[in-house]
Amino acid sequence: MPPASHDRDFDLVVRGGLLATAAETFEADLAIRDGRIAAIGRALRPGAEEIDAKGLVVTPGGLDPHCHIEEPSEAGGVQEESFASGSAAALAGGTTSFICFVPQWKGHPIARTAPGYEARARASRADYGFHQIITDPTPEVLEREVPALVARGIRSLKVFLTYDPLRLTDGQYLEVLATARRLGALVTVHCENFDAIGWRIRALLAAGLTDPLQHAWARPPVVEREATHRAIALAELVDQPIQIFHVSCDEAAEEIARARARGVKVWGETCPQYLTLSTEDLARPDFEGAKAVCSPALRAPAERERIWARIADGTLDIVSSDHCGFSFATAKRDPGSSGYGQGGAEARPDGMPAFNAIPNGVPGIETRLPLLFSEGVSKGRIDLPTFVRLTSANAARLFGLAGRKGTLAPGADADLVLWDPSAERRIRNAALHHAIDYTPWEGLAVTGWPATVIRRGEVAVRDGAVLAEPGSGRFLARGPYPLVRPTGRVPDGFDAAAVPPRS
C-alpha cells in the first residue's frame, strides 16, 4: 500500500470505511487532494473535511457505459431526460460517469444529424463520454467524420443489426468494423435479426395479437442468438474487438463464451432488467406491460438465474442501465406524440398502440447500482469485488478509462460511493431524480443504498440530496488503449482491413 503523502493537507479524508476494489476489500482511510485520490492507508493525517465511513462500504463511483440521455429522434422526438435530470439521477444512484450516444440518421452525415447534441451534454452534473452511433456508413462518414471523432476522444461506435431506421447490412457492418480496426476504436453491437423479427411481427399482427407481451414473442432468444453469432463471426473475420450490448439470454451469452474460448476479443454486457424482470412484467394488465418493453425483450422468469450464472462465470462482465427516457403517460401510451414510435403499427380497440409501436427501452440509470448491490451483494449472489468490476472497473478497462475511473488507487479521479449496506428501502418513482413518470421496479424492497456520493473529490450527493450543479460534469475524452488492439489472426494471413479503401 502506498505511504500517505505529507507535503500538504488533504482536502477530504474518508475515514475507516470498508474499501472495495475490483480485486479485494480492506479497511482503510482514503485521502483526496485536487479531485484525485492522494493516499490510501491507516491513520492518515487530517483533511480539511472529514467523513466518518465506519460501517460503510466504499466503492469506486459507478461508470454506466450505456445510457440514452436527451437523444433526439429523426421524427423530431427527444428522449424525455435532460442532461441535468439524467445526471442528477445517475449521481443519486452512485453513478459518477456515463457514456451516452451521439445519433446518426440515415441519409445524413454525422455532423448534420443532431447539431448541438454535444453542447447540450455540457449541462451534465456527472462526467460523461460518447459512443458514436453509425447508421449510414458512407465513405464520407467512415473516412472523414469517424477519424475526426476518434481524434476528439469518441473512441467507440455503436451499430444496430435491427430496427428499420438504424440497422446495418452485413456488408455495412464489415466496413464499420474495418474502419474501427484502422482507428483503434471499439465497436458495440445491438444483436437481433431484423428480417426474422419483421416476419414474426407481421404474423402476430395478422393473428390479432397486439399486447405488450407479444413484443417478446416477436423477438425470441433465437433471433438474438443468431445475430450475436453473426456479429462475432464477422468481427472475427476482420479481427476487430467488439462488445455485445444488452445480452438478455443464455443462448446469446453462450455464443460469447464459445468465441472467447477460441481467443476472439469479444465482451458481453447485460442490464438489471434482464437480471430482475421477466415476461411476467410484460404481461401486466391495463397496458402496464408497456413499461417493460425493451429490446432485446425480457425473457421467461427462469432465464434470469442463467444470466446471473453468466456473470459468475465471467462471460458477461458489465452491467449497464441502457437507460431510456420514455414516460408511460406520453411515449409508451402515445408513441406518435413522442416522435419515437416504431411505425407500422395496427390500431387496437382500446386506443393503445400495438406492441410493435411502443418505444423500446426502460429507465434505470439511478436504480442500476442499488439493484445490483441488493440483488447481487446483499443476497449473496456476487461479492463486492465482482460488484465493482460489473459496475465500473470493467467498463473503465473496456472503454479506455482505466486508471482514471473505476478504481480506488492514488492518482485516480476521486469518484466514490459510500454505501450503507444495511439501509432498507423500497424503490419509489416519486423519490427518484429522473424525469420519467415510472420505474419498472416500483415497490421493490432493496437492501443497501448510497449514503454519500463523491465526484472528483466533491460531495455530489449527501443523504439523497443532489448537490452537484448542472455543468459541473466533465467530458471524458478517451485516447488509444491496448485492449482494442487486434489479435493478429486473420484468415489465410490476408488482412483485408489493412488495405485502404479505394476512393
Ligand code: URP
Ligand atoms: O430497448 C432498448 N434497449 N432501447 C434502447 C436502444 C438500444 O437498443 O440500446
Ligand code: ZN
Ligand atoms: Zn441496443
Ligand code: ZN
Ligand atoms: Zn441502448
